Amino acid sequence: MWKRKLVLLLLAVVALAAWQWSSRAANRQAAADASGRLTGVVKSATGQALDGIAVSAQVEGSNITTSVYTDEEGRYYFPPLQKGHYHAWAQTVGFHAEQVQFDVNSSQAVQQDFTLQTLKDFSRQFTAPEWLATLPDDTPADQRMKMVFRNTCDGCHPASFTLQNRFDRAGWMAILKVMEGIGVYGDPPVIDGPGNLTYVRYFKEDLANYLAKARGAETKVNYKLPPRPRGEAAQVVVTEYGITSNDDPSRPMVENGNIWEEGVPSSYESRGPHDAEVDPHGMVWIVDAQTNPARTVAKLNPNTGEVTNFFMPSERNKGMSMGSHGVTIDKKGIVWFNADDGLGRIDSNDAHPKVERMMPPAGMAGVSGNLCTDPRGNVWATQGDGVIRYVPDTKTFTEFDHPKPGGDTYGLGCDSDGNAWWTQMSGTRYDVLGKSDIETGKSIEVPLSPAPYKKELFTKDDMDLYRLAGAGVNTVPPWAQGPRRLNGDTHGNMWVAMWWGNSLAKIDIRTNKVKYYPYPNSEHQGVYTAIVDKNDMVWVPLMNAEGLASFNPKTEKWTEYSYPSRGNETRYIALDNYKPRVEVWVPSSRTNKLLRLQFRTKEDMQQLKASFSAQK
Amino acid sequence: MQGKIRARVNAHQRGEISRRELLQSLVILTGGGAAAHFFLGSDAFAASLIPPKEAQTPGVEAEVDTETIHYSSSSDKYQIEAYLAQPKGAGPHPAVILIHESRGLNENIRDVARRFAAEGFVTLAPDLLSPAGGTGIVKNPQAVVIALRRLPIYGMIDDLKTSFEYLGKNQKVDAKKIAAVGFDYGVWRTFALASAVPDLYKAVIFYGSTPDDGLDQIKAPILAHYAERDGRFTGQAVWIRKKLGKQYQFFVYPDTDHDFFNAADPRFDPAAAKLAWVRTLAFLRNQPLPTSVTLDKNDVKTPASRVREGGPVD
Numbered sequence: 001m002w003k004r005k006l007v008l009l010l011l012a013v014v015a016l017a018a019w020q021w022s023s024r025a026a027n028r029q030a031a032a033d034a035s036g037r038l039t040g041v042v043k044s045a046t047g048q049a050l051d052g053i054a055v056s057a058q059v060e061g062s063n064i065t066t067s068v069y070t071d072e073e074g075r076y077y078f079p080p081l082q083k084g085h086y087h088a089w090a091q092t093v094g095f096h097a098e099q100v101q102f103d104v105n106s107s108q109a110v111q112q113d114f115t116l117q118t119l120k121d122f123s124r125q126f127t128a129p130e131w132l133a134t135l136p137d138d139t140p141a142d143q144r145m146k147m148v149f150r151n152t153c154d155g156c157h158p159a160s161f162t163l164q165n166r167f168d169r170a171g172w173m174a175i176l177k178v179m180e181g182i183g184v185y186g187d188p189p190v191i192d193g194p195g196n197l198t199y200v201r202y203f204k205e206d207l208a209n210y211l212a213k214a215r216g217a218e219t220k221v222n223y224k225l226p227p228r229p230r231g232e233a234a235q236v237v238v239t240e241y242g243i244t245s246n247d248d249p250s251r252p253m254v255e256n257g258n259i260w261e262e263g264v265p266s267s268y269e270s271r272g273p274h275d276a277e278v279d280p281h282g283m284v285w286i287v288d289a290q291t292n293p294a295r296t297v298a299k300l301n302p303n304t305g306e307v308t309n310f311f312m313p314s315e316r317n318k319g320m321s322m323g324s325h326g327v328t329i330d331k332k333g334i335v336w337f338n339a340d341d342g343l344g345r346i347d348s349n350d351a352h353p354k355v356e357r358m359m360p361p362a363g364m365a366g367v368s369g370n371l372c373t374d375p376r377g378n379v380w381a382t383q384g385d386g387v388i389r390y391v392p393d394t395k396t397f398t399e400f401d402h403p404k405p406g407g408d409t410y411g412l413g414c415d416s417d418g419n420a421w422w423t424q425m426s427g428t429r430y431d432v433l434g435k436s437d438i439e440t441g442k443s444i445e446v447p448l449s450p451a452p453y454k455k456e457l458f459t460k461d462d463m464d465l466y467r468l469a470g471a472g473v474n475t476v477p478p479w480a481q482g483p484r485r486l487n488g489d490t491h492g493n494m495w496v497a498m499w500w501g502n503s504l505a506k507i508d509i510r511t512n513k514v515k516y517y518p519y520p521n522s523e524h525q526g527v528y529t530a531i532v533d534k535n536d537m538v539w540v541p542l543m544n545a546e547g548l549a550s551f552n553p554k555t556e557k558w559t560e561y562s563y564p565s566r567g568n569e570t571r572y573i574a575l576d577n578y579k580p581r582v583e584v585w586v587p588s589s590r591t592n593k594l595l596r597l598q599f600r601t602k603e604d605m606q607q608l609k610a611s612f613s614a615q616k
Numbered sequence: 617m618q619g620k621i622r623a624r625v626n627a628h629q630r631g632e633i634s635r636r637e638l639l640q641s642l643v644i645l646t647g648g649g650a651a652a653h654f655f656l657g658s659d660a661f662a663a664s665l666i667p668p669k670e671a672q673t674p675g676v677e678a679e680v681d682t683e684t685i686h687y688s689s690s691s692d693k694y695q696i697e698a699y700l701a702q703p704k705g706a707g708p709h710p711a712v713i714l715i716h717e718s719r720g721l722n723e724n725i726r727d728v729a730r731r732f733a734a735e736g737f738v739t740l741a742p743d744l745l746s747p748a749g750g751t752g753i754v755k756n757p758q759a760v761v762i763a764l765r766r767l768p769i770y771g772m773i774d775d776l777k778t779s780f781e782y783l784g785k786n787q788k789v790d791a792k793k794i795a796a797v798g799f800d801y802g803v804w805r806t807f808a809l810a811s812a813v814p815d816l817y818k819a820v821i822f823y824g825s826t827p828d829d830g831l832d833q834i835k836a837p838i839l840a841h842y843a844e845r846d847g848r849f850t851g852q853a854v855w856i857r858k859k860l861g862k863q864y865q866f867f868v869y870p871d872t873d874h875d876f877f878n879a880a881d882p883r884f885d886p887a888a889a890k891l892a893w894v895r896t897l898a899f900l901r902n903q904p905l906p907t908s909v910t911l912d913k914n915d916v917k918t919p920a921s922r923v924r925e926g927g928p929v930d
Contacts, residue, residue, distance in 0.1 A: 180828065192769060192804040194825045198851040201828065202858075405873070406845040428845045461854055468842075468868060469851020 036081035036104035039612050040112040042070045042090050049074025050092065050116060052228025054564040056258065057081065057088040059104075063242035063252070064305045067564035069234040077608045079237050079598075089259065090114040093125045094225050097259050109615050123223060125260035125566070128158035128544035129523035134221050135214050144457040145203075145210035147478050150524050151500065152199045152207070155474025156184065158526070158544040160566070161264045166219065169212035176204040184474060199475045202465050233561050235600040240565060241305050243592045245270040246292035249309060253592040257567035264567040265590055272592030276300075276585055277329045278576040279348035284585055284594060285335050287324040289369065296321045296339050296355075297346065300594055310346065310355055312339050322357075325369025326412075328379065334392075336379045341366025343381065343390055360388060360397040370422075370485065372414035380420040382409045386434055386443060387420045400436040400443045404429055410473070411485035411529075413494055415509045421446075421494050423483035428470035431481045433496070433507070446512045450479035451501035476500055485529035485572070495530035495538050504530055504538065504551060517551065520558055525549075528570070534577040541570040541586055548573060548586060548597070567591050679704060680733035682726075687782050689747070690774045697750045698742040698779065699726050701733035707788035710817070710900065712795050713779055713809070714741040715802030720751030720760040724880055725799075732797075735897055738789050742779045744772045744805070764801070776809045780816070793817045795836075795900055800824045800875070803849075810834045820896050823874050826852050831859045839899040840866035841892040843883075846874040865905075867895065886915055 042053040055076045056067040061084075070076045070090075083104050091097035095116035104110050119125070126134075132150060136142045153162055167175065180200045181189030200207070213219065229236075245251045247270040255265035274289035284300040286307075295309035312322040322339040329335050335346040345356040360366060365383035367390075372380050379390040386401040386409060400420070402409065406429030412422045422434045433446040458466075458478065466477035476482060482500030488509070489495065496505040502525055504517040519525050519542075526543030533539060538551040547562040548570065563570075568588035576583040584597040600608070681702045686695040699721060703709055712732050716725045721743035732739040745751045745760065747767055754760045776796075784791040795818040798806030803824020810819045811830035819838045823846055838860065842850035853866040869876060869888035876885040877892055891909040898905050 177828070192801075192825055192827070194848045198848055198855070201852065202855045428847050461858060465851055465854040468847065468853060470847030472848075 034080045034082050035107045036083045037107065037109035037612065037615070038078040038081055038086075038088075038104060038112060039109055040076060040114065041074050042076065042114045042116060043074055044095070045115060045117050050095075052230055052234050053090050053092045053114075053116070054229075054562070055088065055090045055114070056564050057086050059084040059086055062305065065240040065242075065258070065564075067238045067240070069229045069236065069562075069564075071234060071605070072230070075609075077605070077612060088112060090116065091125075091260055092116070092228055093130075093260070094122045095119050097261060099259075109612055119261060122225075122261070123221060124164050124263040126160055126223075127226070127546045127566070128154065128160040129521060129525055130224070130226050131159035131163045132523040133224060134163075136210075136222070140457055142210070143454065144462075145206055147453070147457065148199075148203050149207065149210065151476050151478060151480065152197070152203060153179075154524055154544065155472075155476070155499075158264065158569070159524075160544070160546075161266070163215050164263045166215055166217055167212070168217050169208050172211040172215075173204065173208040176200055176207055180204060184472070197472070197475055198469045199465070199472075229560075229562050232559055232599070235602070235605055236561055237598045237600065238564050239302075239596040239598070241300060241302070241594040241596070243272055243286065243298070243300065243594060244294075244307055245592060246272065246288050246290065246294045249294045249307075255567070255591065256593070257565040257591045260566045270592065272589045273587035273594055274589050275326050275572045276574040276587045276594060277327050277335070278574050278578070278583075278585060279329050279335065280333045280578055281348060282576070282578065283348060284574065285327050285329065285337075285346075285348070286587065286594065287327045287337055289323075289325040289589070291317055291320050291323040293320055296324045296344065297327065297335070297337050299348075302596065312344065312355055312357065314340055316340060326371040326381070328371040328373050330373040330377055330379070332377070336371055336373065336390075338367045338369050338371065338381060341368075343367045343379065358390065358395065358397075360399075364388070364397055364399055368409070370410070370412040372412055372420065372487070374414040374418045374420065375416060376418050378418070380412060380414055380436075382412045382422060385409060387412055387422050387436060389420065389436070389438075398441070400434075400441070402434045403443050403445050404432075406470075407432060408473075409434070411483070411497075413486035413488055413496075415488035415494055416490050416492055417509060419509070421486060421488075421507075421509075423486060423496065425476075425480070425482045425484060425499065426471045426473045430471040430476075431483060433483060433486075433494075435509075435512075444512075446507065446514070448481050448483060448498075448505065448514060449516070451481045451498070451503075453478040481505075484527070487529075487531045489532040489536060489538075491536070495532055497527045497530040497540055499527055500524075502527055504540065506553070517556065519549070521545075521560075529572050531573050531575060533575045533582045535582065537582070539573045539575065539584060541573050543570055548584065561597060563588075563595060565591065565593075568593070568595070570595070680730050682730060682733070687778070690778045691771075694747050696742050696746045696775050696778060697721070698740050699729055701726075701729040701739045701741075702788060703733050703736050703738065705736075705788075707738070708790035709736055709738045709788055710793035710795070711738040711740070711783050711786070711789045712797050712900070713776065713783060714739055715776065715796060715798035715805050715809070716741060716744065717799045718761045718764055718801035719757060720745050720754070720764070722751060724878060727879075728797075731893075737795075737900070738783065738786060740779055740783050742775055744775065744802075746775065747771060770808075772805055773808045773812055776805060777812055780809070780813055795819060797896065798822070798824060799877070807831065807834070807838075810836050810838070818900055820899060822877050822892065823849050825849060826856055831856065834860065834863070836863075837899075838864045839896065839905075840864065841877070841895070842866060842868045843872040843874050843876050843888075844868055844870050845872065849874070865899075867892070887911055890915060 042050045051070050051072045053070040056065050058065040068076050085103050087101050089097045089099040096119045098114045135146045137146045271290040273286045276284050276286045278284050286298045296312040297310045299308045314320045314322045324337045327337040333348040335348050337344045339357050342357040342359045346353045368382040370382045381388050389398045407424030407427040410423045410425050420436045424430050424432050431448045435444050471480050480500040481498045484497045484499040486496040492509050494507040502519045506515045525545045528541045528543045531539050541548045549558050549560045551558050567590045569590040570586045570588050574585040586595040683700050685700050689696050714729050725741050729739040729741045743750050748763050796806045796809050797820045799822045803821040806819050806821050807827050810816050811833045814835045816836040819836050822841045823843050856864050872885045872888045873883040875881040875883045877889045895905045
């Protein structure tokens, strides 16, 4: 028997090695030979040209998927691709994805057209905001419950996940009973626990009634077809890199969200990339935000798709890597990240970099999971009650505590004066910012205005509950702004993503005056991070909306870009400011991917179109 | 560390610092409230340094009789260990079942038991870790939490029911006036005991969780004390109020944190603790509940000496 097991084991190892070899080989080939050309037209079954359709292509054996969108004539143009056998698909809400296979063998353009068949029940293709838009809100009672659902359920789970299946009242109640005691990271319910989700407990009867009405067995859902990408948003090239699981680096991810009508992946295969940053050499550094046996930090080579894991053995979790969550890269190319309670360091300039770790002195708070580097090259990180600064030149740590108790530190950003700002979005002191004062060594608090809401919808008990329970990260009162992650620009402003308030806030770092910029779509987008590029454009991942947005402070114009897959939980944006034209990287933790967005101009598209025409 | 502890204990024995100031020192020296509790509650070295009478709240020791007792669990498979503190008089006295936090039956709980006894309540503090050998044999505070988690939760409720029955047989106890008082981890169990024992006289809880089921079976009036900066627990008060109506009364103490009643915890708030204490006594005695309190010279010197109104939220 043991011989048979050994043979099976060896076969598995050989198959695994073969898969890894073929994947890497295909990716290396991609870097070496990218002269293939792919274009085509997408039409409906009635022959109508369809614009804004996502067309995706993946060469056999690769972990890299490239996607583009059709223009107003229904035509799409891929950037140069490597030669090989391709699996490609085209899709949009309301139509079945059409999947095809073909070869790209020469520099002669491949013309691959798609004809999309209509899909009767297209609900599983919806993003979370699209799902929220279907919830009934015709009466004050329904408006109350829609807000309760949004602020109680939509934080842990995008509505595209929670609403994709139907249940009767008893079914919804059974789910809510579990949610009532479950931990914020899905920890099993504890019967005598603190009632992690106090709001679920309080509202569960009303929620079960509302959800049975909104998403019951016989409910007729008010589906609205969402607008498709147009203009700049349809010119983008999205490259998705499948990142190996941090549970088992040899295992490719299966639930990748590629085909929308299959719905949002129903489980976390592993909680994958949480944050990422790009180094001066174009490599992308990844942290996972989950203790795992494979890596504290990893490096993606965008040219080959290869992921290099850096394992730092944890002392407190034997057999596991040190936990990380945030990463920042300074101007010299030093990669800084949290590693258990310490500050990790890797020099990206080294061909064979070594991993170092600095610990704050005894009695000082540990290094927590959001980091930034200030203009002087100092590294800042969150700690339990404020922030901590590390000065590389002197190798010293300094703590800056929040001046008032009751809140939990969340995000962190560095301003152009060398100070750090942090957000508090949970606890009993929430919707405030902390700001260090490096001159005095103290901190100040900057309050935010409450988010607009309809007070008249809520009962006195509701209001008592909200007032006493405060805010969790994922369950909040209706007036919560939820300042989440933030970054400074070079002009004396901090930009803060208001998760619950669905807006951006700009704060003058000298006067502390706050100006709010609401996101144009009123449904909950999941405005998670604000980060400013070298051209002063503010970039925002829309965690629930399968997309991201840019905000131009000069014109106050928003532009929304869609991802070509579903189930992406994108919390962060990494900017490649080293390229002449800024590129945007987005980590997706649910589907274990890194997405790169490259932006083509109208002129680029005209040239591309002309080159394809000339070849024809 | 032991040298520093010994110096502080000697200072306490010389009368230079109060017992609570000693406790606050221990919090710092042992690394936290939980460790200090555990140190006092189960460490042999601590026991040798702090004889039981010296570990009492000032003025209490002469007024009460204390002993550690054992009685059979309902299953007869183990002995329940408990700390019994009794007033000197013959009685009948009202009584309290004191239900401890996740730190087990430690010195802090014994001190609270003595304080209740000094106020005229026969007080029984059962050790919920009894099936596993008791708090005293567990090595450190974290291990107490883990050991408690491993025990069947409704076995603990059975032990509390047994304790209720045991107390009812005490000749000094007025069996119609047996109340339950729970802290933190003990709060869920206080509610569960109240659901299981319709004859429970009253219940008082300090900042803890609540069972989802069974509240409709509770007959006893309940008084609850919550901290302002403790939203996960404090927010549950509104849900409980909806379920129980006027049978349930709660107070939220402004500018306080979880564990504000616990003198050995850095979050101890002397003014709020004193107000919660006098309200608890008044509630158990069917007297009007005070709305404010003044700290006097015998009260602990505070980290933050604050006295505030703590009226019901409505």
